[in-house]
Amino acid sequence: MTTSHICFARKLLSRTVLIAIIVFASIGALASLVYGALAISGATIGSTVMVGVVTAIETVPDLHVPDHADVQYSSITIYVAPQHNAGLSWETAATVLPYIVAGLTCLLVVLLAAQLLRQRQFGIVSGVALLTVGALSIVSGAAVPAMRTHAAALVVESLGLPTSGDQASTWVVPQNFSVEFSDWPVILLGLLTVLGGWLILRARQLRLDLEGTI
16 A cells, blocks of 8 residues: 555545544534534423421430430422422523533534634634633533522522521421532533633734744
């Protein structure tokens, strides 16, 4: 096989891979749209909220526990109809945001693959797109768990459930947001995407500066 044949085969293989990436990424964007719509419709039908339950007791079980262990922990799942769900807007936002990020990420892959297929250099549009999607991924990874916990707290408040032992002998404990609940893989992916966008914009600026010195 001659060198020209090898180059042609490599070029054909590269174009085939890029076309396959564009097709699968397009399917992924469409799937994100469909599943996102189904998730939203499911949230409007009803949602569930899980909260911890604490009951004050006077006796300690016959276990090796500290002397001050005078509470018993459990949890309940509350089904909330849409008309009684005070946190519906927050729950809906937390549900749809990951699908938006996934859809935009797929569209970004389509954009980058199309640029490579057309043998175009990554320009300012590609860099800004990477920065935007990366920033949205970071926000989604941190905001979605926070919005879900806030929605649960609003449901508990709207139902008038006791949240401390001063109000009743049995009370509920809504889950509080903590940094450890963040979706760290999504945040890390967002950071890498932002870095890629910054590198593209930086390389473009360096190229323009170099052309200006010639």
